[in-house]
Amino acid sequence: MTDARVSWVERLGLIDRRWLYLVLLISVAVAVVVRPLFPDTPSTFVQPVVDRIERLEPGSPVLISLDYSPAAAPEIEPMAFAMVRHLLMRGAHPVFISLFPEGSAMFQRLHAEVLATDFGDLEAGRHWTNLGYKAGGRMVINALRQDLSAMYHADMDGRPLADLPGLADCSRLGDFSLIVALTSGTPGLKEWILYGGDPTGVPVVGGCTGIGTPEYLAYFPGQLRGLVGGLKGASEYEAALASLFPERAFPRRAGRVMGPQTVAHVVILIFLVLGNVAYLRGRRREGGGGAA
Amino acid sequence: MRRLMPQIITTVVGVLLVLTALMARPEDAPTGGRLAFFDFIDRNFSVWFNILAVFAFILGGASLMKSHLIKIVGRRSDWPYSVVTLVSFLVVLVVGLAKLGGPPGLTGDVTHPEAWLQTVFNGLYDPLMASLYSLLAFFVASAAYRAFRMRSLEASILLGSAFVVLLGRTPLGTWLSNLLPPSLAFLRIDAISMWIIRVPNVAGQRAVLMGIAVGVVALTWSVLTGRSRSRGGQA
Amino acid sequence: MNWLTSIHWNLVLWLGGALGAMAWGIRQVRRNGPPRLRRIAGLEAVDDAVGRATEEGRPVLYVAGTQDLDDVQTVASLGILGSVGARAARYGCELIMPTDRSLVMAAGREVLRESYTRAGRPDDFVADMVSYVSDDQFGFAARVDGLIARRRPGAVFLQGAFYAESLLLAEAGAQAGAVQVAGTAMNHQLPFLVAACDHVLIGEEFFAAEAYLSRDPDRLGSLQGQDLVKDAVIVVLVVGACLVTLADITSWGWLANARDLLLKVVQP
Numbered sequence: 001m002t003d004a005r006v007s008w009v010e011r012l013g014l015i016d017r018r019w020l021y022l023v024l025l026i027s028v029a030v031a032v033v034v035r036p037l038f039p040d041t042p043s044t045f046v047q048p049v050v051d052r053i054e055r056l057e058p059g060s061p062v063l064i065s066l067d068y069s070p071a072a073a074p075e076i077e078p079m080a081f082a083m084v085r086h087l088l089m090r091g092a093h094p095v096f097i098s099l100f101p102e103g104s105a106m107f108q109r110l111h112a113e114v115l116a117t118d119f120g121d122l123e124a125g126r127h128w129t130n131l132g133y134k135a136g137g138r139m140v141i142n143a144l145r146q147d148l149s150a151m152y153h154a155d156m157d158g159r160p161l162a163d164l165p166g167l168a169d170c171s172r173l174g175d176f177s178l179i180v181a182l183t184s185g186t187p188g189l190k191e192w193i194l195y196g197g198d199p200t201g202v203p204v205v206g207g208c209t210g211i212g213t214p215e216y217l218a219y220f221p222g223q224l225r226g227l228v229g230g231l232k233g234a235s236e237y238e239a240a241l242a243s244l245f246p247e248r249a250f251p252r253r254a255g256r257v258m259g260p261q262t263v264a265h266v267v268i269l270i271f272l273v274l275g276n277v278a279y280l281r282g283r284r285r286e287g288g289g290g291a292a
Numbered sequence: 293m294r295r296l297m298p299q300i301i302t303t304v305v306g307v308l309l310v311l312t313a314l315m316a317r318p319e320d321a322p323t324g325g326r327l328a329f330f331d332f333i334d335r336n337f338s339v340w341f342n343i344l345a346v347f348a349f350i351l352g353g354a355s356l357m358k359s360h361l362i363k364i365v366g367r368r369s370d371w372p373y374s375v376v377t378l379v380s381f382l383v384v385l386v387v388g389l390a391k392l393g394g395p396p397g398l399t400g401d402v403t404h405p406e407a408w409l410q411t412v413f414n415g416l417y418d419p420l421m422a423s424l425y426s427l428l429a430f431f432v433a434s435a436a437y438r439a440f441r442m443r444s445l446e447a448s449i450l451l452g453s454a455f456v457v458l459l460g461r462t463p464l465g466t467w468l469s470n471l472l473p474p475s476l477a478f479l480r481i482d483a484i485s486m487w488i489i490r491v492p493n494v495a496g497q498r499a500v501l502m503g504i505a506v507g508v509v510a511l512t513w514s515v516l517t518g519r520s521r522s523r524g525g526q527a
Numbered sequence: 528m529n530w531l532t533s534i535h536w537n538l539v540l541w542l543g544g545a546l547g548a549m550a551w552g553i554r555q556v557r558r559n560g561p562p563r564l565r566r567i568a569g570l571e572a573v574d575d576a577v578g579r580a581t582e583e584g585r586p587v588l589y590v591a592g593t594q595d596l597d598d599v600q601t602v603a604s605l606g607i608l609g610s611v612g613a614r615a616a617r618y619g620c621e622l623i624m625p626t627d628r629s630l631v632m633a634a635g636r637e638v639l640r641e642s643y644t645r646a647g648r649p650d651d652f653v654a655d656m657v658s659y660v661s662d663d664q665f666g667f668a669a670r671v672d673g674l675i676a677r678r679r680p681g682a683v684f685l686q687g688a689f690y691a692e693s694l695l696l697a698e699a700g701a702q703a704g705a706v707q708v709a710g711t712a713m714n715h716q717l718p719f720l721v722a723a724c725d726h727v728l729i730g731e732e733f734f735a736a737e738a739y740l741s742r743d744p745d746r747l748g749s750l751q752g753q754d755l756v757k758d759a760v761i762v763v764l765v766v767g768a769c770l771v772t773l774a775d776i777t778s779w780g781w782l783a784n785a786r787d788l789l790l791k792v793v794q795p
Contacts, residue, residue, distance in 0.1 A: 017434040017702070024433055038463035043486065070418040071425035071665060071691065104403045105413055139338040156401075185690050210461075211691070211715045214493050218501070232461050262462040264429060269458055271437045276451070279441045314535050314542070341597055345630065352629030352659040359658055370677065424665040425691060431698040432719070438701070439722040497714045500730040502760055504712045506753045507734030508599050509545050511606075519745060520606055520737070 010285070013278025015271075024267050031260040038258055040239040045217070049205045049226030050240045052178060053083070058091030060177035061170045065192060066096060066103040066110070072184030072209050073106065078254035079207040079234035080106075080182050081114050082241050085250055088119050088128070092177070093166040097152075098133040099140060099187045104156075107132075118250070124157060125164045132156045137187035141195040144173040174200040182207040189216055193223045207233070231257055299518045306516040308333055356381065384412055453488055460485020537792050545756045552752030553745050561747045569708050569726030570739045573684075576706040577614045580681025585705075586621035587611065588680040590671060590696060592687015592711070593664060596630040600712050604687035605631075605638050606737035607710070611684055612642035616651060624657045625674060627667040632659045668692035672699040685709040685724065686733070689716045697723035710736060763793065 042050055056062070064084065068076040087094050096107055107130055115128065122128060131152045134140045143150040148171055154160050161167055169175060179202050181192040189206040197204035203225045208216055210230025220227055228237050234254035241250055312330040360374035386392075387408045391400035394407025402409045442448045459465040460482045469480035477483075514520040556562065580587050589611055591604040608624070615622040622639070626632040635657040643652035660670045672695060675683070683700035685693065685707065693709075693716040700707045701723045709720040710728030720727045728736055731753070738746030767789050773779075774786040 015437075017437070020433055020437055021430045024430060028429075038467075040463065040466075069421065069664075071421040073418075074422065074425075105410070105418075108403060108405070108410075135342055136339060139335065142334065209691075214489055214497055215715045217490060217494050218498055230461075258463055262464045264433075265458045265462050266464065268433050268436055269455060271433065272440050272451070272455070275437050275440070276442055279443075310542075314538050345595060345628075348629035348633075349662070350629075352632065352662070355629070355632060355659045356661075359655060373673075421665050424669060424695070428691060428694055431694050431723075435694065435698050435701070435719065435722040500712075500714055500717075503731035503757065504734070506545065506756050506760075507603075507712075507731040509542070510549060510749050510753050511599060511603055511734050511737075513546060513549065514746065514749065515602060519743075520602070 007281065007285075010278045010282045012274040013276075013282065015274075020271055023271075024264060027263045027267050028260045031263040034259065035256045036259040037252065037255050038262075040235050040255065040258070042236045042240045043233070045220060045227045045229060046233050046236045046240070047226070048221065049083070049228055050086070050237065050244075052203065052205060052225060053086050053090060053092070054244075056087070056090050056092045056177060059166075060092045061166065061175065062087055062092050062094050062178045062180060063173070063176045064094050064096050064180045064182070065188075066098045066106045066182055067100045067188040068106060068182055068184035069100060069102045070105070073109070074257075075209045075231050075234070076182050076184055076207060077106075077109065078231070078257075079228045079237055080110060081253070082234065082237045082250070083180060083182075083207070083228075084110060084114050085118060085248075086237075086241055086244070088122065089245055089248070094128045095167065095170070095176070096128070096130045096132075097140075099137055099191075100185075101133060101135075103133045118248075125155060125159050126166055129164055129166050130156045138191045138195045141173070141187075141191055145196070145200060147172050174202060176202050178202065179204045180206070183212065184209050189224070190219075193219055198223055231261055303516050303518070305337070306512070309337060310512075353381075353385075384409070387412060456481060457485045457488055460488075537794070540792065544759070545752075548755040548759075549749045549752030552750065552755065553748030555751060556744050556748035561742070561744055562751050564739060564747070564750070567728065567732055567735075567739060569710065569728045569732070570736055572706070572708055572726050573611060573740065574614060576682035576684075576708055577611065577618055577620055579706055581618040581620040583681045585681030586623050586678055587615050587682045587684070588671075588675065588678070588700070588705070589622060589624045589684045590687070591624065591626060591631055591635060592689055593627050593667060593692060594688040595628045596634055598688050600688040600733070601628075601631060603734050603737065604710075605634055607684070607686050607740065608635060609638050609642050610737070610740040612639045613646045616643040616646035616648040619648075619651070622656055623674065623678065623680070625660045625667070625671050626657060627660055627662055627664075629659050632657050664690060664692050665695075668695040671696055675699045675703050675705070679703050680705050683707045685711075685720065686728075686736075687711065688713055689720075694719035694723060700724075763789070767793070 064080075064087075066080065084094055096110075098104060098107065100106075111130075115122070119127075124130065132155075134151050136143075140151055148167070149161055152161060155164060173179075173196060179192055179196050181189040181196075181204060183189040183192075183206060189204075189208055189212075192206070193204050196202065204223065205226040205228075206216060206224055207228040208230070210232070213227065213229030213233070216224060216227055216229075228234060231254050235252070235258050238250070238252040238255050242252065308330075312333045315327065315330045357378065360378050362368075363371045363374040364378070388402060391397065391402060392408040394404035394410070395401050401407070404410060436454070440447070440451050440454060442451060459468065465481040465485065469482050472479055511520065577587055589608055591608060592598070592601050594601050596602070612622060614620075624635055624639070626635060636654055639656060640649075640652050643649055660667050675696075676699065680700070680703065683696075683703075683705045685696055685700075686709065689696075689711055690713070693711070693713075697707060697709060697720055707724035708726045708728075709724040710733035711717065711720065712730050712733055714730075717727065717729060735750055735753075738750050767786075770782065770786045770789060774782040
C-alpha cells in the first residue's frame with residue numbers, strides 16, 4: 001500500500017510564499033539597521049572606469065548622461081555620485097544631460113547631495129554644466145555629433161552656451177574626453193555606444209542596473225571601455241574612491257547596502273536548498289512507493 | 293483604400309529609413325544633394341514620430357477618462373478605484389499644465405524646487421516607483437523558490453549557476469573564497485561567478501541577439517511588403 | 528559621385544544576402560511545400576491556454592509589451608495578438624488587453640476587430656477590450672497586477688518588449704494560477720520570464736510566432752531563408768575565429784590579409 005503521508009521535509013517545498021516574504025523582510029530590515037560595511041575591490045570591469053578617470057587632464061570635458069528613473073535610482077545613484085565626485089576631485093568638467101524625462105529630477109538630487117554638499121565652492125558653468133533633458137533618444141545623440149548647439153542653446157540656468165567657460169573648446173560630441181552613460185533602460189548605454197562612442201571615437205564607460213550588466217558586457221572591452229554594474233559595481237567604485245581619497249571620507253551608500261543584499265541572497269539560497277531537498281525527498285518517495 | 297494608403301505610407305517611409313541607415317554620415321565631409329536628403333530624414337523622422345506620439349497622449353487620456361467615468365457612473369465593481377484614478381490624473385494634469393507654485397508661463401520650469409509638480413514627484417511618484425521596484429526582490433525570491441528545482445540535468449546546472457552567481461555577487465562570496473588556499477584559487481566563487489557572467493552568459497546572449505537580428509529583418513520585410521498580419525488577424 | 532562612397536556596402540551585402548535567402552526560401556516552399564518545423568512548445572500551447580481559460584470561464588489577458596508602436600517587438604506582438612484573438616473569438620472567451628501606449632491601443636483594437644470579423648464573430652468585439660492604462664512603467668504594472676488579482680485570468684500572454692515590470696506581471700499571473708505564455712527579444716528579461724511562466728518564446732522564436740501560428744506558406748518560406756542566413760553567420764564566426772587566431776600566432780601575410788578582408792566585410 002502506498003504511504004501517502006507527506007513528511008515535514010516535503011512540506012518545506014510547499015511553504016506559502018508569504019512566509020518567504022516575511023523572512024526576507026525581517027532579515028533585510030535587520031541588516032539595514034545594522035548597516036555592516038564590507039571591504040571591496042574593483043573588478044575587471046570597474047577598474048578600467050577608475051583608471052580612465054584617473055588619467056583625465058584637469059579641465060577635460062566629460063559628458064555624463066543621467067538616463068535613469070527614480071525606480072532605478074537606488075542602484076544607479078550611488079555610482080553616479082561616486083563617479084561625479086571622482087571627476088571633480090580630478091578637476092575634470094562634467095557636463096550633465098539626460099535622455100530620460102526624469103533625468104532633470106535625478107540631477108536635482110545629485111546637485112543636492114554631491115555638488116552643493118561636497119563641492120559647494122565650484123561654480124555652475126565654470127566647473128560643471130547642466131544642460132538638462134532633451135526628448136528624442138538616439139536622435140539627440142546624432143545631433144550632438146554634429147553640433148551641441150543643435151540641441152542646446154543654453155544651460156538650465158539660462159546661460160548661453162557661448163558664455164560657458166567650461167564648454168569653450170567643446171562644440172560637438174567628438175570634443176569630449178569621455179562619455180559616461182548611466183542607464184536603466186532605453187535610450188541609454190547601448191545608444192551611446194552605437195551612435196555616440198563608435199562614430200566619434202570618444203571612449204564610452206557606463207553604469208547600469210544589475211540586470212542589464214550581462215547585456216552590456218557583450219560590448220566590453222572593445223566599444224565599452226568599462227562598466228559599473230549594479231550595486232556591487234557601485235560598491236566597488238566607492239571602495240576605489242575611498243582608497244584614492246581617504247581624507248575626504250565620502251559616504252559609501254552602495255557599500256552600506258551590500259550587507260542587506262548579502263542577507264537577501266543568503267535567504268533566497270536557503271529557501272532554494274529547502275525547496276530542492278523537499279522536491280528530491282518527494283520524488284524518492286513517489287519512486288519508492290508501490291501500487292495500492 | 294482604407295488599408296492601401298497606410299501600407300503605401302509604411303512602405304515609403306520604411307524604405308527611406310532603411311536607405312538612410314545604409315548611408316554613412318561623415319561629420320566632416322561636405323554634404324551633397326543626396327546626402328543632405330538622407331540627413332534630413334534621419335534628423336526629422338524620429339522627431340515627427342515623437343510629435344505624433346505626443347498627440348496620442350490626448351487619445352490615451354480621453355480613453356482613460358471615458359472608461360473610468362463609465363465605471364463610476366454605472367457603479368461597476370471597484371468604481372472607487374476609478375475615482376482615485378481620475379482625481380489623481382486631473383490633479384497632476386492641472387498642477388503640471390498651470391505650473392502651479394513654480395515659475396509661471398508656458399516655458400516655466402516644472403522641476404523648480406517650489407513647483408507643486410516637483411512636490412508631487414518627490415512626495416508621491418518617487419516613493420511609489422521605488423516601492424514597486426522593490427517588490428521585485430520579493431517576487432524574485434518566490435519565483436526562484438518555485439522554479440529552481442532539480443527536475444533535469446539542465447535544471448540542475450541552472451540551479452548550480454544561480455547558487456554560484458548569487459554568492460559571488462556579494463562580499464560573502466569573496467570572504468568564503470579567501471578561505472581557500474592559493475593552490476585552489478581557481479575555485480574562488482567570485483572568480484567563477486564572473487566567468488559564468490562573462491563567458492557562457494555573454495556567448496548565449498550574443499547568439500540570441502544574432503537570431504533576433506535575422507528575425508527583425510524578416511519581420512520588417514513582411515511589414516514593408518504588406519504581408520504582415522499585425523494589422524489583421526487570421527482565424 | 529561622392530554619395531556612392533558614403534554607403535555602407537558591407538551592410539548592403541548582408542541585407543541583400545538575407546533578403547535573397549528569404550526569397551529563395553519562399554520559392555522553395557512554393558515549389559516543394561511547407562518545411563518541417565521544429566515544435567515550439569510555447570506556440571503549441573496557445574490553443575490549449577485559450578481553451579483552458581474558456582473551460583474555466585476565466586478571461587484571457589494579453590499584454591503586448593510596454594513599448595510603443597515604433598518598436599519591432601510590439602509589431603511582432605500584434606501579429607501574435609491576431610492569432611490569439613481569433614482563437615478567443617472562436618471559443619467565445621473574453622479577452623482583455625491593457626496597453627501602456629495610446630497608439631498600441633488603437634492598433635490593438637484594429638487587429639482584434641479584424642480577428643473577430645474573420646472568425647465570424649464581429650458582434651462579439653467590444654472596443655473596451657483594449658484599454659489604455661498609463662505610459663508609466665510601474666503604473667501600468669500596478670494596474671495589470673490588480674487586474675490579474677481581481678479578474679483571475681485563465682491564460683496570460685506576455686508578448687513584446689518588457690523591462691523591469693516583466694517579473695511583476697509574470698509573478699502575478701503565476702500566483703493567480705494562470706497558464707502563462709511569454710515571448711520577448713529582451714535578453715535581460717528572459718531569466719525572469721523563464722522562472723515565472725509556463726512557456727517562453729526566446730528571441731527569434733518570438734519573431735517566428737506569427738508564421739508558425741498562421742502556417743502561411745510565404746512566411747514559412749521566410750523562416751527557411753532565415754535558417755540559411757544563420758548557417759552563413761555560423762560559418763563566418765568559425766572561419767573568422769580561426770583566421771584571427773591563426774593570423775595572430777603566425778607570421779603568414781596571406782592569413783593577415785584574409786583576416787583584414789573579413790573584418791572589413793563584417794564591421795560597419
